[in-house]
Amino acid sequence: MHPIVKPAFAPRPTRRGFLAGTGGLILGLHLAPQARAESSAPTAPTPGAFVPNAFIRVAPDDTVTVLVKHIEIGQGANTGLPLLVAEEMDADWSQMRAEQAPSNPQLYANAAFGIQGTGGSTGLSNSYMTMRRAGAAARAMLVSAAADLWGVPAAEITVSKGVVAHGPTGNEASFGALAEAAAKGPVPEDVALKDPADFTLIGAEGITRLDARSKSTGQAEFTIDVYRDGMQVVAMVHPPKFGATVASVDDSEALAIPGVRAVRQLPSGVAIYADDTFAAFRGRDAVVVEWDESAAETRGTDEIVETFTAAARTASLVAEEAGDADAALAGAERVIEAEYVFPYLAHAAMEPLDGVIEWDGSAAEIWSGMQIPTTSHATLAGVMGLGQEAVTINTMYTGGSFGRRATPDNHFAAELANVAMAGGPGAYKLLWTRENDMQGGYYRPLTVHRLRAGLDGAGNITGWVNQLANQSIMRGSPFEAMMQGGLDPTSYEGANDLPYELPNRRLAWAEMRSPVPVLWWRAVGHTHTAYAVETFLDEVLETGGRDPVQGRLDMMRADRPRDRAVLERVAEMAGWSGPGTGDRRYGVAMARSFGSYVAQVAEVEDRDGAPHVTRVWCAVDCGLAVTPDVVRAQMEGGIGYGLSSILGEAVTLEPGGRVAQVNFDGYTPLRLPEMPRIEVSILPSAEPPSGVGEPGLPPIGPAVANAWRALSGQAVRRLPMRPA
Structure with missing residues (x-):
């Protein structure tokens, strides 16, 4: 034996x-x-x-x-x-x-x-x-x-x-x-x-x-923890307006600071090389840069919104159409209209963009949390004039991304490579500050929706039109090939293929242009489409004398049983009997995104004239839940992240084009005392697993807004909900 x-x-x-x-x-x-x-x-x-x-x-x-x-x-x-x-x-x-x-x-x-x-x-x-x-x-x-x-x-x-x-x-x-x-x-x-x-x-x-x-x-090693022998720390000065470029640099005061080794002009701005982080940041503050703003975005947010709103009112690039929506609206007993404005949003991950590069003139090794290694690898090799086999990438733990590290243009990888090329063989840590990150662009696109719905005498929806305007994330990127007929599906996803019976409907999109770089942000288009669709639908149902939950169920398409199931489950979890009549009110919303189905009910009260969310019920069908604890955690995280965005977050451009927010004093994410109690129910399923990282986010905004409208009578159509 x-x-x-x-x-x-x-x-x-x-x-x-x-x-x-x-x-x-x-x-x-x-x-x-x-x-x-x-x-x-x-x-x-x-x-x-x-x-x-x-x-x-x-x-x-x-x-x-x-x-x-x-x-x-x-x-x-x-x-x-x-x-x-x-x-x-x-x-x-x-x-x-x-x-x-x-x-x-x-x-x-x-x-x-x-x-x-x-x-x-x-x-x-x-x-x-x-x-x-x-x-x-x-x-x-x-x-x-x-x-x-x-x-x-x-x-x-x-x-x-x-x-x-x-x-x-x-x-x-x-x-x-x-x-x-x-x-x-x-x-x-x-x-x-x-x-x-x-x-x-x-x-x-x-x-x-x-x-x-x-x-x-604290044993886990993130990029920010990586140090190499002889490594220099590099801080960046980026243009103060999107589209501006360096005109001239005065580095005399920066070079006089102990520990500052060099100041170099890069395609993306000005780099300060130093022996340590403190010296690099002091050098950054001391360098004097003149900028060429001839191609820069000089509009402020209000002017951009005005332009986008006009485009949304006339959007004609049709993404989805059925029946005759115009005739249905013209013959309706009553027509309801609403316009929604969604601001630029920063990803605001806890760890800003950072990377370490070490090279000897013929080969390079990189440590960074690169979300799309294939394109980053090609960019690094291309900028440095190396074969890809001479470039090694160590993918590190990353303190959040929410889409920020998945940049099609690989601008950070290019900047890291340019840092090394300008500095010469050696080791360099490129460390963005919160200010670099907050004012660096690659935001969720500013978006305007214009919705119209027609009702007959019995309160039934006879026509539905959604027109929206925003910048395309895919345009100009390697993913542009996915655009068909000039349409970027990430711009309006979630506003099409709705689970409701709407025989006369049209969805149209207007593509806007701006030097402000935009990027996918956790849940991408669903972050604004779910809010616009589900809050507008709530108002329309109320106008027609319908309960928010039963009204949705009555309109549910026969081929969407999974949508119905999560809505029925969340209503059961919350003991739904309507929006309520007391000091706390209830709102419901649902969304399908990334293959998963999520419905939520939010309980909201008034604190100093602003909504405070005390409790959220969430039902999710994500197919087979491989790790239920992770599914629940992702639903909770998505709810917190989405709640943060709709309550107090916005990136705004001042007249002239400068970003107003520089850190978390002006861009205010959710604080721990504001996090509601959350209950998550995972529906059993034999379907293959689908996404969970993003689907928890889209329904929370409209659920809160619907509860707040029931409580205050105010329909919030320009976010964030809290006054600045």
Whole structure:
């Protein structure tokens, strides 16, 4: 009888120890390109294809390390993807580890993008079958190795909590003990996956996040923590107006500051190189820059809003149309109109943009939280005149992003490369300040909606028109190819394909232009479309004498049962009996985004003439909830982030074009005492997993606004809700 080998789960290995380690099983799962579509069954490799979608390492110490192709920005990628592997391997959760995958689109492409990148709440959904197949293949290889070692049929071997066993002989072995033998076997081309009824980890409550301890204790390393020998810190002075460029630089006073090494003009502004952060910031404040503002945005917010509003009133690029909306409005018993203005919004992540670059003139290594490594990698190599093989990117933990680090133009990567080129071989940390971040653009687009609805004598909606105006995020980016007929779907997503029966409807869009750079912001277009649609609908239902919940249910399309289910569930959770009549009122809203369905009810009271949200009920259908704790956390985070934006956040341009907000004194995010009590219900589902990072956000704004209108009689149509 072979000796029994019990697992001994060791501490997490370091990144370099992992990459340089020898021994054990390193698994590259070979899947055909078609497998990226996430079919429900394994796909055999195409002859000659070599497209690894995931790597797994089983070390001699029994740890199982999963290289995660999606950046961990707080959404739980470093837990969700290893969990899928652990489920199919029948590993013990305590032996699982996560590492960020290196920049390599051939190995780690996002199935939704075709390149390596994270966004659109696609991380877990596009990895679901891939990572399960990877885990199942690793398990099969370990079982095969054990069968050969013990001379028994593989079918008689079981695996449970990281132990491979053969009951009839009593043989047992840990993963690590079998790793070397397993590594010599072929990677199976076709593996059977578990029946969901047999899941023990997927869908389980109480799964501890793999990064929870290190982040709680300060051991987790973020870009801001990275220091290299001889490293200089670089601070930036950017143009005070969008579209302005450097005309002249006087660096005499800056260079006189102890610790300041150099001042260099870059395409994006002026860089100050120093021995430490304090000296770099002092140098930044001392340098004198004259700007050429001939191509700059010089309009203030009020002027921009006026221009956008005029465009929304005449928007003619039709995104969706059915029936004859104009005739329906003309023949309506009553027509209701409303215009909504949504401001530019900053992402305001806790960790501003930062990066470290070290190069010797022929090769470069970068440490940064780059959300789309493929395009960043190409930009770094291009700016520095290097082959991509000479550029190494270490993807770091990131203190938030909300879309900010997913820039199609890779402006930060280009700036980091230019810092290195202007400074010469060496190590540099480029560290944006909060002021750089707040005034640096790449905001959620300023948007204006104009809605009209017609009612018949019985209060039924006979016509619906939504016209909106904003800047396109995709225009001028590598994603512009996704625009069809001149339409940018991210500009109006959520205003189309509504769950309600509206036989006569039209959605039209006007594309606006401005030097102010815009970018996707958590939940992208749904952040304003859900607010406009769901608050306007609430007013229309009230005008027609309908209850907000029952009115929506009465209008629900027959082919949208999942929308109906979350609305019915949240109404049940909140004990809905209408908006209420006391000092606290209730508002409801719902939205489908990123494949998930969310409905919310908000309880609101008046505090000093402004809304204060005391409680939120949230029902979500996100398909199979792989990690319910993470789903709840993401719903709570989305609610907090969305609530923050609608209550007090706005980026405004002063007359002349300068951004008024510089830090959190003028851009006021939600404070902890303002966070409501939240109750989340996850609807059971056998559908594939869908997004959770963003869908919790869209309904909270309109739910609060609807409750506030019931309480105060005020319909808030220009955000934020609180006066400045």
